Amino acid sequence: MKKVFLFLLCLFFFTGCSDYQELSDINIINGIAIGYEDGEYVVSFEIIKNEASDNSSEVTSKVISAKDSNLALAFNEAIKDSDKEAYFKHVHLLIISEEVAKSGIGDVVDYMLRNVKMSTTFYTVITEDSEALINMKVEDDTVSNYIVDLISSNLDRADLNNIDIIVSTILNQRKDIGLPYIEMEEDDKVTLHQIAYFHEDQMKDVIDAKIFNFLYLNKTDIDFLRDETVLNMYKKKVDYEVKKDKVIIKVSGRGSVKAVSSSIDLEKYKSYDEVKEVMNKQIKEEVEEFLEETLSNDSDLTGIKDKYYKKYREEKDNVPYEVQVDIVLSKNGSIYEVIHD
Amino acid sequence: MVDKSTYSSLILLIQFYSLKISLSISFLLKFYIFYYEFPFLGNTTSGDYMIYEKLKKTFHQTSDLKHKKIGKMNVVYLESLCSSDKINEYILKNVPLKKNYLFLRDVISGPSVVFLDDIEQASFYLMNGYALCYDKKTMLVCEVKADLYRAIAPPTVEPSINGPKDAFNESIQTNLGLIKRRVRSENLVNENFTIGKKSQTQVSLLYIEGTANPTYIQEAQKLLNHISMDSLIEIESLQGYLEATNSPMPTALKTERPDKVSTALFAGKVVIIADNSPFAFILPAYFADFINPQGDLYVKATNANFLKVLRFLCLIITIVLPGLYISIINYNPETIPLNLLLSFQAARLGVPFPSAIEALFMISVCSVLRESDIRFPNSYGSSISILGALILGETAVSANVVSPIMIIIIGITFISALVFNSGNLIDGIRYYRLILLLCSTILGLYGFLLGCFILLLHLANMKTLSQPYLYPVAPFSSKYFFKSLLKKPKESQKEKNLLKQEGKL
Structure with a gap:
């Protein structure tokens, strides 16, 4: 009995508690944008603003950004700007700028994979200007939710949102990946007609999404x-x-x-x-x-x-x-x- | 040759002697009966008045001890326990008609008459609603018990839409009758025990000989023989003696339904009933027995099984929900879909307490409400409910003391517990719920699963009358499983087809 008691005591003292967090003390981050600006990484978080209001269907968001020469440091800076603890387990979208994608997304996916606090199921999209996309105005919804809905309705394949699959495809020398390419039009409209195709971790070009859908996806x-x-x-x-x-x-x-x-x-x-x-x-x-x-x-x-x-x-x-x-x-x-x- | 006068004198002599002999025999017979039947006379040599004096001394300061002297017969009884109608019917009515009675027993016509050897025995009978009748030669008691019990009423604790509508009352004889009406077997044994040094309460152990497991009988007899207490007012006082473990979960099934008791007897279990108690204990009582009510027996198997599964889900919900909620929202919010998480988060905004404290507060408030609802008179009951609903539903939320979602969680938890009509089970569950809440608060989902594992081990380790508590799941028994946790249709389709082929259906 003493042993059992000691065992339980050890469990209580040496585990748990450190992960304890109250829902009211966290900022739920819905989307992340990573871009380049003046030779530095620019990391932006889209935080869901959860304020008790009469209209419960309305979800709004705010964006915080930070810059640094290193991706991890840029992330840390952005986390510091958050008034509450940044919560990444509900990240649904990762927006990578075309510039970053062309120079290689290896660092980005490596960081996302190593970060234990990060979600592992989110869509990754490529766009020309990641900052502009994440700061886009969307009515009654967050930008991330809007783009995720756009992808879900156009590209019918669930594993596109799994970082593990993206990483394993990048690491596979004989197989390459195609990621959705979001084009921004005037008056805050976005379209998804093209796919950014990669060789290893570097983006090569964009191609019409139709045959990609036809051959590669279940569409x-x-x-x-x-x-x-x-x-x-x-x-x-x-x-x-x-x-x-x-x-x-x-x-x-x-x-x-x-x-x-x-x-x-x-x-x-x-x-x-x-x-x-x-x-x-x-x-x-x-x-x-x-x-x-x-x-x-x-x-x-x-x-x-x-x-x-x-x-x-x-x-x-x-x-x-x-x-x-x-x-x-x-x-x-x-x-x-x-x-x- | 004998002459006529000699013959007549011989006849007279014979008649004289025969009369003498018959008188002697009659005298001897009377003397025999007299002493054979009334050996207590030695104690009453100072006269019948001494008996009443002695009883008065025994029942000192007992105002309802009444004494009536009618001719040479005395009647003593406790007015509060006896029915005046029965005293008139069985005793007083007969006395004037038989003034010159030879034996007292000829006067008393009650259905239950006991001759006493010793005046010391009288107290016991007087306390049990008997009237003491005595003269200079005889002392006997006659049952004239007043009906101080309720009539047979519908079950209040275990109501059921289907099935019989009678429940036990406080009379052990009535309760026995209700059982015997259902178990018409000469093999139904009821062994009597007297428990309580001062209360002298009659306790009966019932079982069907040949059906009940002899081990159950022996163990129940052993348990009842070893009970030592001053008074047994209600059968629930026996629970501590009947249950071997200190676990909060009950291992003796308390019921007020005679049909449930009869079903248990037919299933080979033993039943304990006590005087002055409207409940019976069924032993052994497995965990599965507490979940399913008797009403399931009177519902079609398909429908009953749906309810059984639903009840099992309710059992799990009522034990795990607060702990699971706390562990998920505080440690693993990623398991909740975003929209739901946002609702939870919005609900918690402005609440200053941690969720675990919030949950504990709500559980305490709900427990207090439940307790007050039980204890308070019915006339106050509704106002308490309104007050509780107002505090919980409106004020607490608007004052940001608790979040609305916590009210929903605790509400579901308590509503799920109300599915069960065993108060002992609900009380036991309360402990389990708190343990899981504590484990989840400290260790999250890991702690929650650890708590579940420990509780499961605890349940698996429990015994009821030396039988495993988790029977028929562990060890598995399909026969009892389909009698308790699920209900098997009476006839399978295959059997029906067979009967059709044979022309029996």
Whole structure:
């Protein structure tokens, strides 16, 4: 009994308590922006202002910023400016400026990963001016929440918000990562049409998000346009067949005709084959264009090199690839049939 | 040849002697009966008046000791315990009709008459509602007990929508009757014990011979035989003797429902009832028995199981919620979704006390409210509730003494505890709740889990009548599990189909 008592006493004295914090004594940080200015890191925190008000649905925020030559010191300076203890476990968004991204995000993700007080699940986005983005005015919401909602509705992949996955992809020599690129327009509007693609930890360039969504993410509701004909993909599957001489990227799935050019008469069954052929060609071209552009910048977003290495244990700088597209068009339930009947 | 005169004289002689013999026999018989039946005469040589004097001395300053002398018979009784109607019916009404009675027993017509050997025995019977009747030769007691008990009323502590609506009252005989109405078996044994040196309270141990586990019977007998107390006013005083551990959790199931007692008897358990107590104790009582009420027996299995699961959830909520809340908001707020966390934070703004103190304060206030609700007369009860609701709902929040979210947490905690009708269980849970709150305050989630682990160990270590307290979970018994924690449908579909095939359904 004495031993048990002593054991419990030790537990009570040597653990706990240090992490104790009252909710009213913390500043919940929702988003972090990291940029460069005059050769120094600029770190900004978006703190949620939680004031008891009649309108409980309204969430507002304030931004505090600090500068230093070192990222960790800049963080510390910003933490010092916070009137309450900075609480990072609810960080939902990390905004990295294009300048920082191009010089390498290794330091940033390293700091985020080492900081035990930091959340591990947040979206990372790249933008031209991180300070401008985090200080943007958003009605009834915080900037971070607004951008997170934008990403969630446009990029359908949960692991994009996991810092561990980002780090592991950066560390993987044969696979690269693409991060959402937020563009700011006039009158505080933001858009997400592009992806910043990386080689290792350095940003290379931006590319249209459509094929990235199509190949890399689980997004299915994608439209392809050719000669006034619009094909909507609602079901897709991307398989990689790794052969010794090349990697075959097999894109298959189902789609429906959303709009059709006047020259095609869908009353004829042959017309479907014609549309199918045209659209398969269109998708193949777009995918090949995407791969060509990213691979030419040493960025392998689809991980072709990694797949090849896993099968043949052989590292190649350029792995030949071939794109095969086989989309089946759904005839049933089309608008035409309803009218025809 | 014998002449006629000799013959007649012989006849007369025979008649004379036969009469003499018959008189002698009759005398001897009377003498035998007289001394055989009334051996106490030796103590009453100074006359019947001495008996009353002796009783008066014994019951000194007892104003309700009444003495009536009707002819040669005396009647002594305690007016407060006896029914005047019964005294008239069983004793007084018969005396004028039989002035020249030979035996006192012919006069007394009560259903329960006991002849006494010694005047010392009279006190016990007088205290138990008997009237003492005596003359110069005989002393007996006749039961003329007044009905000082309530009528059989519906259960108040364990009400149920379904099932029987009768509950025990303070009469042990009535309670026995209620049980025997349900257990119509000659194997139902009720062993009587007298507990309390001064109160001399009758306690009965009930079990069905052949059904009850002999170990339970022996242990219960041993427990009852070893009880030493001055007075037993209520059966709850026995609880300390029946429960082997010092744990706050109850290990003897207290009930006021005869149907619950009967079910327990049929399940092979033993039951203890006591005079002057409207409750019975069922032994052994496992933890699972306290969670589920008797009413589940009268509900369809599917519905009963839903309620059983809900009740189990309530049990967990009422024990862990304050501790879990404190550990999460003070140590691991990242586990709460942001919007909810913001609500919690907004609610706590302006409250000067730490959350743990806030929780302790609220638990104390709620406990005081509950206690006052129980103790106060009903007429005050509503005003106390209004006062409590005002203090908790409005004033405390507007004065920033507690946060609204803490009121919700403690409110849910206490409402979940109200699902159970065992007061002993609710009291036991209170300790567990506080221990978990303390562990969580000091060590966060780690402390919370440590506390849960210690409490589970404690429960697993407990015994009820030498049986594991966590039975039928540990050790697992499917048979009792589906009798207590879950309810098995009476007939499975497979069995029904079989019966259909056989044409029995």
